[in-house]
Amino acid sequence: MSSLAHEDLVVVDGLEINNWDRKVLEELRTGGVSGVNATCAVWEGPDEATRAIAGWYRLARDNEDVVVLAETAGQIRAAKAAGKVAVVLGFQNTSPFADDYRLVEVFHRLGVRVAQLTYNIQNLVGGACYDAHDSGLTAFGRHIVDEMNRVGMLVDLSHVGNRTSRDAIDASERPVAITHANPTWFFEHPRNKPAEVIRALADRGGVLGCCLYPNVLGGELTTRDQFSSMVARLVDEIGPDHVAIGSDCTRNWSQDFVAWLRNGRWRPPSANPVEPEWPAWPRWFGGPEDFPAVTEGLLSAGLDAATVTKVMGGNWLRLFTEVFGGTEAP
Amino acid sequence: MSSLAHEDLVVVDGLEINNWDRKVLEELRTGGVSGVNATCAVWEGPDEATRAIAGWYRLARDNEDVVVLAETAGQIRAAKAAGKVAVVLGFQNTSPFADDYRLVEVFHRLGVRVAQLTYNIQNLVGGACYDAHDSGLTAFGRHIVDEMNRVGMLVDLSHVGNRTSRDAIDASERPVAITHANPTWFFEHPRNKPAEVIRALADRGGVLGCCLYPNVLGGELTTRDQFSSMVARLVDEIGPDHVAIGSDCTRNWSQDFVAWLRNGRWRPPSANPVEPEWPAWPRWFGGPEDFPAVTEGLLSAGLDAATVTKVMGGNWLRLFTEVFGGTEAP
Numbered sequence: 001m002s003s004l005a006h007e008d009l010v011v012v013d014g015l016e017i018n019n020w021d022r023k024v025l026e027e028l029r030t031g032g033v034s035g036v037n038a039t040c041a042v043w044e045g046p047d048e049a050t051r052a053i054a055g056w057y058r059l060a061r062d063n064e065d066v067v068v069l070a071e072t073a074g075q076i077r078a079a080k081a082a083g084k085v086a087v088v089l090g091f092q093n094t095s096p097f098a099d100d101y102r103l104v105e106v107f108h109r110l111g112v113r114v115a116q117l118t119y120n121i122q123n124l125v126g127g128a129c130y131d132a133h134d135s136g137l138t139a140f141g142r143h144i145v146d147e148m149n150r151v152g153m154l155v156d157l158s159h160v161g162n163r164t165s166r167d168a169i170d171a172s173e174r175p176v177a178i179t180h181a182n183p184t185w186f187f188e189h190p191r192n193k194p195a196e197v198i199r200a201l202a203d204r205g206g207v208l209g210c211c212l213y214p215n216v217l218g219g220e221l222t223t224r225d226q227f228s229s230m231v232a233r234l235v236d237e238i239g240p241d242h243v244a245i246g247s248d249c250t251r252n253w254s255q256d257f258v259a260w261l262r263n264g265r266w267r268p269p270s271a272n273p274v275e276p277e278w279p280a281w282p283r284w285f286g287g288p289e290d291f292p293a294v295t296e297g298l299l300s301a302g303l304d305a306a307t308v309t310k311v312m313g314g315n316w317l318r319l320f321t322e323v324f325g326g327t328e329a330p
Numbered sequence: 331m332s333s334l335a336h337e338d339l340v341v342v343d344g345l346e347i348n349n350w351d352r353k354v355l356e357e358l359r360t361g362g363v364s365g366v367n368a369t370c371a372v373w374e375g376p377d378e379a380t381r382a383i384a385g386w387y388r389l390a391r392d393n394e395d396v397v398v399l400a401e402t403a404g405q406i407r408a409a410k411a412a413g414k415v416a417v418v419l420g421f422q423n424t425s426p427f428a429d430d431y432r433l434v435e436v437f438h439r440l441g442v443r444v445a446q447l448t449y450n451i452q453n454l455v456g457g458a459c460y461d462a463h464d465s466g467l468t469a470f471g472r473h474i475v476d477e478m479n480r481v482g483m484l485v486d487l488s489h490v491g492n493r494t495s496r497d498a499i500d501a502s503e504r505p506v507a508i509t510h511a512n513p514t515w516f517f518e519h520p521r522n523k524p525a526e527v528i529r530a531l532a533d534r535g536g537v538l539g540c541c542l543y544p545n546v547l548g549g550e551l552t553t554r555d556q557f558s559s560m561v562a563r564l565v566d567e568i569g570p571d572h573v574a575i576g577s578d579c580t581r582n583w584s585q586d587f588v589a590w591l592r593n594g595r596w597r598p599p600s601a602n603p604v605e606p607e608w609p610a611w612p613r614w615f616g617g618p619e620d621f622p623a624v625t626e627g628l629l630s631a632g633l634d635a636a637t638v639t640k641v642m643g644g645n646w647l648r649l650f651t652e653v654f655g656g657t658e659a660p
Contacts, residue, residue, distance in 0.1 A: 046377055046380065047376055047377045050376065050380065050433070050436055051430065051432070051433075053436065054430065054432035054433060054435065054436050055432070057432065057435050057436075058432060100381065100384065102381070102384035102385070102387065102388060103380070103381075103384060105384065105387050106380055106383065106384050106387075106440060109439055109440055109441070110436060110439055110440070111439070
């Protein structure tokens with residue numbers, strides 16, 4: 001077992017969707033998280049997403065001793081050196097782009113560097129994990145992917161349908177990400193990904209963020225050893241450069257927010273098949289403060305120091321470096 | 331009379347509100363205009379203004395041999411050297427900020443560097459030139475001015491009421507502009523500015539862009555000598571560092587657009603007191619191609635080369651340098 005210490009790592013979390021405030025940011029700092037893809041839109045349209053970003057500017061300015069908004073891997077490394085948390089703004093949907101490919105560049109200029117193509121249901125861009133049929137990447141979706149490639153915005157395939165995921169992997173000139181999901185061979189769930197999608201992602205240089213959200217982890221009773229063994233098997237299957245962590249932490253929200261995530265405005269709350277509730281998290285990982293336990297688990301599972309360094313953040317930094325530059329200087 | 335040549339000047343136009351396309355951009359280049367504050371919103375709200383800016387990104391990318399989007403005086407000088415037109419994006423209203431001071435920073439990030447506080451009628455920020463009463467700069471307006479100072483966005487007082495103008499001059503930590511208006515002593519008109527406003531503006535380091543729009547120039551029959559003498563008198567009164575040009579060119583529009591400028595969505599077209607029509611321009615200045623005639627006129631009026639250099643662009647460059655840096659790095 002390696003003598004690698006968690007605090008020596010540049011830890012990057014592939015996705016968190018917290019109700020961000022100073023206390024939550026301090027939780028990330030306590031957990032040794034130096035970089036995070038922070039969701040600032042799920043169902044929001046252009047104006048709402050813009051206001052959410054405006055809120056981030058304010059939050060970052062008011063807490064500049066803890067947080068910095070980052071648009072490059074280098075800024076995440078600098079945040080680590082400064083003992084701060086670097087926040088990369090991200091969308092979990094393409095709803096902020098509405099039907100206007102030009103808004104990709106607009107939001108890129110506002111600092112957004114990651115966008116998931118769909119969130120749970122079919123949208124203008126493609127199909128999603130909870131719909132019965134998946135349209136594949138649409139004609140508009142191809143332009144969105146092209147534009148994301150051009151300006152340097154990472155395509156995220158979490159919550160995306162498998163057919164659309166395959167199409168997007170093929171269509172993208174740049175490697176793509178699944179920021180927060182697990183393989184279906186670990187836990188069968190619509191949000192998790194079949195081996196062939198993960199393989200195609202890795203073949204094109206992409207990264208999968210192994211996810212700690214209870215619903216895709218197999219519940220609160222899934223052990224750290226089970227999670228760590230899944231990571232180790234993925235490293236064996238697709239190589240150490242394509243596996244990372246995407247915790248999907250959901251700190252500081254009331255119950256309304258889980259209902260918003262499930263229903264958005266696309267169905268009335270009364271039509272929700274089950275009353276939306278936050279799941280219970282495993283005892284060994286309850287939030288961003290517990291990131292040291294993840295490092296420890298990976299080391300216990302026998303991963304070497306170099307691999308743990310990659311999985312805990314190095315792979316996200318590599319991918320961000322490759323993608324955020326874009327194919328054309330905007 | 332000086333041997334100064336128009337083509338040696340870095341010509342900057344304080345405001346044009348053209349229907350921008352390649353042909354219009356070429357007209358500016360033909361006229362030797364290296365920098366221009368280009369209006370991209372008059373009545374637009376946040377979303378519409380964002381789409382207009384998205385259109386500018388596309389237009390600039392498709393015509394990069396003619397135009398560059400600029401956010402600094404240095405980029406205007408570089409455009410001059412490269413034989414291009416540098417466009418500084420500007421608003422003629424604060425409607426894109428809606429009731430949200432945070433949108434100042436958002437639009438600043440999108441490239442907007444100039445915003446006129448009001449357009450013709452009272453808004454959330456202050457009073458305007460065509461309303462019977464002027465609220466003065468409102469409580470919200472003070473925050474907008476503060477935020478513009480902080481991020482580095484130029485306050486424009488054209489079309490603004492006189493009381494609000496005085497308030498804004500006092501409230502702003504940075505010098506402000508009247509990008510396109512004339513003194514009322516030259517032509518009495520609600521859009522033109524009384525001597526005390528112009529004096530206060532200059533005392534705080536601001537710049538007045540003398541305007542060629544027929545309605546504020548006194549009509550198409552106003553001669554180049556009359557215009558040039560007005561500029562010369564202004565230089566005598568407030569000094570050579572505070573006088574510039576803001577042509578208010580309105581190229582390439584159909585008649586609908588003048589109705590849009592007059593009525594926006596605040597009154598039905600039927601309530602318009604007179605049928606809106608574009609005015610006829612003077613024979614000596616019909617559009618951006620005629621900028622050499624302005625230089626010639628100023629030289630004929632006896633202004634020295636140093637003063638003409640300032641009036642034709644140097645003063646805008648100085649003001650942009652002072653203001654666009656902001657009081658706090660955003």
